Amino acid sequence: MPQEKPDLRTLSEPVRFRRAVALLLMTLVLPGSAQIVAGSKRAGRYAWRVVAGLIALVLFLVLLSLVWRSGTINLIVAPATLRVVQVLLIVLAIGWAALFVDAYRLGRPLTLERNHRLAASILDGVLVVLVVGALVWGSTIVSAQRDFVASVFGSGEKSSADKGRYNVLLLGGDSGANRIGVRPDSITLASIDAETGRAVLIGLPRNMAKVPFPAGSEMAKQFPNGFEWDDCGHNCYLNGVYTWAMGHKQHFPGVQEPGLLATQQAVEGITGLKVNYYVLIDIAGFQHLLNAVGGITVDVGKRVPIGGIGAPIKGYIEPGKNQHLDGYHAMWFARSRANASDYERMTRQKCVMTAMLNQLSPQKVLTKFQGIAAAGKQVVQTNIPSGELGTFTDLALDSKKLPVSSFSPVPPLIKTGDPDFDLIRSKVAEAIGKSEALDRAAGDGDGQKTDTPSSVSPSKKPSTSPGKSGTTPSKPSSDVDDVAQVCKA
Known part of the structure; x- marks a missing residue:
């Protein structure tokens, strides 16, 4: 048999205030829980389904990223996906704000003393601003991402890796x-x-x-x-x-x-x-x-x-x-x-x-x-x-x-005015x-992972492979230098 809702008039005023605050905080932690406890259970269950769906979607993307990170990123940054996310964040902001307003109503603010009613009102307003502001900010970020992808990246032809490498000209x-x-x-x-x-x-x-x-x-x-x-x-x-x-x-x-x-x-x-x-x-x-x-x-x-x-x-x-x-x-x-x-x-x-x-x-x-x-x-x-x-x-x-x-075909190994291109290649x-x-x-x-590429210091034996310049460099630029070592004061 359905139970009758408790008569709040039998509760002391401090208890009613704590109840009002608790309903607001419940809405912050788990949207819809205030409605399940004190309002429309149908609305609360609907909110829970939305939350459960979002959690399931996030978990799916996390698991997918563990096995297919690049594909997951491609899915997330696709303009169509970003448009859907942008709209979804706005809808969530409106829905969550509505739940906060309803939770405030369920707290029966008119039964509270003036100071407690003011405190509950301020708390409700702050929570609405924080949650809605965060979701709207997230929506603007998504919009910027979508605009950036559409403006900078095109729908050009995909180029496959050549011999296991991507060569990008900067x-x-x-x-x-x-x-x-x-x-x-x-x-x-x-x-x-x-x-x-x-x-x-x-x-x-x-x-x-x-x-x-x-x-x-x-x-x-x-x-x-x-x-x-x-x-x-x-x-x-x-x-x-x-x-x-x-x-x-x-x-x-x-x-x-x-x-x-x-x-x-x-x-x-x-x-x-x-x-x-x-x-x-x-x-x-x-x-x-x-x-x-x-x-x-x-x-x-x-x-x-x-x-x-x-x-x-x-x-x-x-x-x-x-x-x-x-x-x-x-x-x-x-x-x-x-x-x-x-x-x-x-x-x-x-x-x-x-x-x-x-x-x-x-x-x-x-x-x-x-x-x-x-x-x-x-x-x-x-x-x-x-x-x-x-x-x-x-x-x-x-x-x-x-x-x-890094490698740079520069003097003394390479004479840039008359380069030996076979040597460069x-x-x-x-x-x-x-x-x-x-x-x-x-x-x-073997547990002996190499952390930095090999390089030749000035004290090491120089290369004997001259370029067309006919010089023997003291530190040949053909060596693979760790850029972190080059960029030191």
């Missing part, structure tokens, strides 16, 4: 009124093991001449003997490939940005590796992206000028360990060429990339995501399809646990082989 572009588009001045190929995420950064000097192109490519047809022509001046260098292609679009029918395609072909010709995707970052806007994540911390080995090279020097980034740089100073740390060689700048750029990889935790990305998304849409361009986000997020999480290796293959050997050693089960 381009740092300098935009300007006197330039066509965002010309790449920083060119790095990140070769990533598709299984372990261990990465090798191959930094290519922008002043490399006579760049070859893969057989059969449009650039190879135009420059069968490498990238050079009469009276081309400095434009015959690697970073001039982009400008030439953008100025000769008739050779690339149907290609929206031939400069990027031509640069990709140049990198393939130099390294002998297939380039799967590219990521272009406008260095001029790079500071906004770094400001969004709160900056980075790096070791600064020497004084780095701010400005210079055709403009006055405005200041310096002083040397020291664990220097925290905001977006403006991190940008100049990466781009400054005053009183330094291109090769030194390439090293600093690797330091910045490694710092971002190691210091951008998922928690920081989540809490700063709106700023990251807003800045990213302005400065990041890529042909990585949105369906591959899970794959590369998965690899990035694995890569964070491993040291990043062999050294690239050697660098990747050394990196992959670390994973094989770690998987041997």
Whole structure:
């Protein structure tokens, strides 16, 4: 037989107040429980079913991520999924607020003394604001994620790993009124093991001449003997490939940005590796992206000028360990060429990339995501399809646990004005082989996991393999250097 509801008039006023507060807190901990105890059991059970369904969905995604992390990430970041989540969070906010209002009503506030009624009202208002505010904030984060994915990542063609590796071309572009588009001045190929995420950064000097192109490519047809022509001046260098292609679009029918395609072909010709995707970052806007994540911390080995090279020097980034740089100073740390060689700048750029990889935790990305998304849409361009986000997020999480290796074909091993491209390709293959050997050693089960790649210090025996320059380097750049060791004060 159904029981009659207790007559609250028989309860003392303090008990009625505690009951009212308890109903509100029950709604916070388990939505619908206040209705089960003191109101409409049907409404309470419906709320419980919703909560149980959400818990089951979360547990399913957690279990799925344990066996298929990349697929789970792809599912979660899909624009259609994000739209559903965005709407669901708003509906949950409205429903939960309604349950709080009903729980307040069930507490019979008119039977309470004035101070207790005021306290219950304030508590109810605070809980509604906290819960609804959190859900609405979550909805805005999801909306920003959806907008970011739609704006930056497209529905381009998926590129499969080549020989077990993804090769992603990282381009740092300098935009300007006197330039066509965002010309790449920083060119790095990140070769990533598709299984372990261990990465090798191959930094290519922008002043490399006579760049070859893969057989059969449009650039190879135009420059069968490498990238050079009469009276081309400095434009015959690697970073001039982009400008030439953008100025000769008739050779690339149907290609929206031939400069990027031509640069990709140049990198393939130099390294002998297939380039799967590219990521272009406008260095001029790079500071906004770094400001969004709160900056980075790096070791600064020497004084780095701010400005210079055709403009006055405005200041310096002083040397020291664990220097925290905001977006403006991190940008100049990466781009400054005053009183330094291109090769030194390439090293600093690797330091910045490694710092971002190691210091951008998922928690920081989540809490700063709106700023990251807003800045990213302005400065990041890529042909990585949105369906591959899970794959590369998965690899990035694995890569964070491993040291990043690097190789740069620079003097004295390589004479950039007259490079030995066969030597470069062999050294690239050697660098990747050394990196992959670390994973094989770690998987041997002997308990002697290698934590850092091999490198040659100045005291070790130098290489006897000269480049076309005819010099014997004291520290050959063919060695796989742990970037963490390079980036030390």
